[in-house]
Amino acid sequence: MKLEIKNLSKTYENGIKALNNLNLTINSGMFGLLGPNGAGKSTLMRTIATLQEADQGEITFNGINVLTEKEKLKEVLGYLPQEFGIYPKISAVELLNHIAILKGLSNKKERKELVQFLLNQVNLHNFRNKYVSSFSGGMKQRFGIAMALLGDPKLIIVDEPTAGLDPAERVRFNNLLSEISEDKVVILSTHIVDDVSDLCSDMAIINSGEVILNGKPVNVMSELGGKIWEKIIDKNDFSKYQEDFHIVYSHLNGGKPLIHIFSEENPGNGFNQIEPKLDDVYFMAINSVSN
Numbered sequence: 001m002k003l004e005i006k007n008l009s010k011t012y013e014n015g016i017k018a019l020n021n022l023n024l025t026i027n028s029g030m031f032g033l034l035g036p037n038g039a040g041k042s043t044l045m046r047t048i049a050t051l052q053e054a055d056q057g058e059i060t061f062n063g064i065n066v067l068t069e070k071e072k073l074k075e076v077l078g079y080l081p082q083e084f085g086i087y088p089k090i091s092a093v094e095l096l097n098h099i100a101i102l103k104g105l106s107n108k109k110e111r112k113e114l115v116q117f118l119l120n121q122v123n124l125h126n127f128r129n130k131y132v133s134s135f136s137g138g139m140k141q142r143f144g145i146a147m148a149l150l151g152d153p154k155l156i157i158v159d160e161p162t163a164g165l166d167p168a169e170r171v172r173f174n175n176l177l178s179e180i181s182e183d184k185v186v187i188l189s190t191h192i193v194d195d196v197s198d199l200c201s202d203m204a205i206i207n208s209g210e211v212i213l214n215g216k217p218v219n220v221m222s223e224l225g226g227k228i229w230e231k232i233i234d235k236n237d238f239s240k241y242q243e244d245f246h247i248v249y250s251h252l253n254g255g256k257p258l259i260h261i262f263s264e265e266n267p268g269n270g271f272n273q274i275e276p277k278l279d280d281v282y283f284m285a286i287n288s289v290s291n
């Protein structure tokens, strides 16, 4: 199973170039698409999901020309958008059943079994008779996965699913995603780097509508092996460190800045060498483009 994107470009009417000659090949399994806000992720996801047009380029999925054979693609597509509309006052089991009818599952017995199976899979069976509108954010997202899975899709697109979820809901949702990714292409679009390192076997970083890095998380991290060093510093010294070192990123640790720097050689000064994380890869990639 393979999704191939070639020379894809899109400029909005206001002149913003959201996709700039983008090329990407995505195989079965979980693929993470990372990038800062405004990078073009949603534009790319919506274009693959046939919800908007590109200006130029090609997308093919297992022989289907995505841009011209939209109906064919929809038969194998499951799409979980960033936000859902308002749900009507209808229970989870009724809504799922209703959507299954819309998707053409006409055999009542089979449909009932499938709806039960999916509610179990997303761990909402105990809540099947509750209104979906009363669900928490995480439950709604899991319900969205059940909807996306109706019709046994081969290409699943999930756009920023964990934004707004509490940590426990996020873990539950991520576990569910990793369970469903077998024999399918699952694209997870997110700005949460940890979700990609936890879940994805392959990934790309996009910025300004272009792919700036593409590879397996383990490989892209090992390319920085031996070159990332960390140190907790005093916040008053931050600008001095910024002048003297190549700071990849910093975050607070117990209220003090913990800086990660890139250095081919031991920088001394009390820095400790660390195993590169995907955050280091991400910020190196993003900053080398914007600098």
Ligand code: ADP
Binding pocket: 012, 013, 014, 016, 017, 018, 035, 036, 037, 038, 039, 040, 041, 042, 043, 044
């Ligand atoms: P991301 O999902 O990575 O945050 P988007 O694809 O939403 O990125 O946006 C890419 C760029 O295109 C941004 O600069 C955004 O403001 C712009 N953009 C997105 N949708 C539209 C639209 N419908 N009309 C005009 N500009 C848009």
